[in-house]
Amino acid sequence: xxEYLSMxxxxxxxxxxxxxVLNILAFLLSDKPIGCSTAYSRTSGMIxxxxxxxKVLDKAYYRKFEPVVDWEVMLxxxxxxxxxxxxxxxxxxxxxxxxxxxxxxFGPDPFLRLTAxxxxxxxxxxxARWAGGCTSGHGISGTTQLAASxxxxxxxxxxxxxxxxxxxxxxxx
Amino acid sequence: xxxxxxxNLRKDGQVQLAVGLLIGVGFGFLLQxxxxxxxxVIVGQLLLTDFTVFKVMASAVITGMIGVHLLRSLGxxxxxxxxxxxxxxxxxxLIFGVGFGLLGYCSGTIAGAVGQGSIDALVGGVGGGLLGxxxxxxxxxxxxxxxxxxxxxxxxxxxxxxxxNSWLVVIPAVLVLLLLLLWIEEMGL
Numbered sequence: 001x002x003e004y005l006s007m008x009x010x011x012x013x014x015x016x017x018x019x020x021v022l023n024i025l026a027f028l029l030s031d032k033p034i035g036c037s038t039a040y041s042r043t044s045g046m047i048x049x050x051x052x053x054x055k056v057l058d059k060a061y062y063r064k065f066e067p068v069v070d071w072e073v074m075l076x077x078x079x080x081x082x083x084x085x086x087x088x089x090x091x092x093x094x095x096x097x098x099x100x101x102x103x104x105x106f107g108p109d110p111f112l113r114l115t116a117x118x119x120x121x122x123x124x125x126x127x128a129r130w131a132g133g134c135t136s137g138h139g140i141s142g143t144t145q146l147a148a149s150x151x152x153x154x155x156x157x158x159x160x161x162x163x164x165x166x167x168x169x170x171x172x173x
Numbered sequence: 174x175x176x177x178x179x180x181n182l183r184k185d186g187q188v189q190l191a192v193g194l195l196i197g198v199g200f201g202f203l204l205q206x207x208x209x210x211x212x213x214v215i216v217g218q219l220l221l222t223d224f225t226v227f228k229v230m231a232s233a234v235i236t237g238m239i240g241v242h243l244l245r246s247l248g249x250x251x252x253x254x255x256x257x258x259x260x261x262x263x264x265x266x267l268i269f270g271v272g273f274g275l276l277g278y279c280s281g282t283i284a285g286a287v288g289q290g291s292i293d294a295l296v297g298g299v300g301g302g303l304l305g306x307x308x309x310x311x312x313x314x315x316x317x318x319x320x321x322x323x324x325x326x327x328x329x330x331x332x333x334x335x336x337x338n339s340w341l342v343v344i345p346a347v348l349v350l351l352l353l354l355l356w357i358e359e360m361g362l
Contacts, residue, residue: 007206012225013354015207016232022199023233024240027250029192031183034200036280037306044307060317061310071193076284078197079204083288086205097292099212099277110292116275117293121283121301122308123272128280129309130316131265132255135279138262140230142255144237146330146342149257153266157279158219160270165219168274 006089023141030071033145035137037128039076042067044125061129105169131156179249201285204229210285212277212293219274224362231350242343252330259324276301 019034026034045067049056056062087093097110106112128134131153133142139157142150182188201210207229208214217223244250273279276297278286283298309316332339 009208010203010206012207012209012228013232015203015209016229016234017236018203019200019229019233020236020238020240022196022203023237024244026192026196027241028179028244029182030189030196031251031253033253034196036284040280040302040306041310044303045310047303048307059310059313061313069190071189074190074193075197075200076281078194078199079201079281079284080288081194082198082201082203083205083210083285084201085198085288086202087289090206092205093290095290095292099216099291099293101213101216102277102293113293114296117277117297118301119297120272120274120276121297121299122305123268123301124276124279124283124298125272125302125305125307126309127265127267127269127272127305128302129265129306130321131262131269132257134269134281135230135273136281138255138266139279140233140237143234144241145252145254146238146332146339146346147254147257148326148329148331148334149255149262151331152257152259153262153269156263156266157270157273160267161219161273162221162270164271164274165216169216169220 002089005086006091008090008092019140020144023144026141032071033137033141034075035072035133035141036076036079037125037134037137038065039070039073040125041065041129042070042073127160176249200281201288204282204285205289210278210282210289210291212286212291215279215282216274216277222362224357227357228354231354235347235350238343238347242339245339254328254330256328257326258322259326260320260322263324264320272301272305 023034026032042065045056045062049067098108098113102113133153135157138150138153143154204210209226209229214223214225218226245252278294278298283294283302286294332342
């Protein structure tokens with residue numbers, strides 16, 4: 001058992017099937033699909049509330065998605081723990097600022113990588129809420145339910161992502 | 174009786190937080206084992222040189238689609254499709270996609286990457302992601318009527334749009350995804 005848990009990598013099909021089962025469990029036990037991006041919105045609201053007080057709660061969006069620790073915030077916290085366990089068991093945990101592929105193209109400067117990552121992160125946080133979901137909520141759970149909104153969103157995620165990566169890495173042209 | 178047990182479980186706030194956490198632990202563990210918390214793997218997918226992300230997502234959708242629709246046919250679960258519109262799903266999707274390409278992680282894999290020690294995910298993903306979500310909350314009142322409701326098509330699912338039994342869409346969708354996976358394997362991607 002421990003040997004299996006400490007393997008560096010599992011088959012992507014096994015991993016995918018496992019995620020599918022977790023999604024089924026989420027529907028069954030919690031009456032909700034797996035999703036990650038409202039956690040960012042709620043946490044952002046909680047942080048803003050620390051600085052600006054409870055008037056933050058008057059914002060229309062936070063009346064819709066109250067800035068509290070809910071199921072999804074716990075889910076995202078759980079992801080950090082689960083990934084840490086997996087990486088620690090396989091000896092894959094490593095503090096890394098500049099991924100190899102990025103360094104090959106843009107050099108090892110951590111400041112450049114962090115600046116680009118931060119800009120990307122802002123767009124991810126903004127775009128996920130704009131679209132009403134992310135790669136989990138739309139990409140996995142929404143497509144699972146055959147929701148029209150989710151199939152449209154996931155196609156757009158990948159159009160935007162592929163185009164950006166191709167431009168950054170000068171591929172395909 | 175079984176139904177009321179499930180209902181009680183679903184209503185218990187504390188238990189639900191624990192369930193969310195546990196499902197998250199499993200999700201994070203699987204994402205990391207699948208390699209999809211690595212920047213190189215995700216960007217490899219976006220450059221169409223490494224299809225690990227597609228394999229994971231397609232297998233998750235195939236498994237989930239069969240299971241969720243089976244439980245729904247048995248009356249044990251309800252679907253929760255998200256509402257959508259061109260202004261929201263398409264435009265928001267493209268904004269998210271550009272960020273996804275630049276950051277190299279998405280909302281869930283940011284958290285997984287943080288767990289394996291990726292500082293770019295912590296600073297860029299968590300920091301930037303929280304700021305981006307905050308910006309959206311600020312813009313929301315102005316975007317709501319003008320953009321987010323453009324081309325509204327509601328929370329319909331494909332079986333509803335086509336007016337057919339869900340299984341008439343689930344089965345072909347599963348077959349198409351399986352064929353795509355087989356094709357990708359054939360191509361050696």
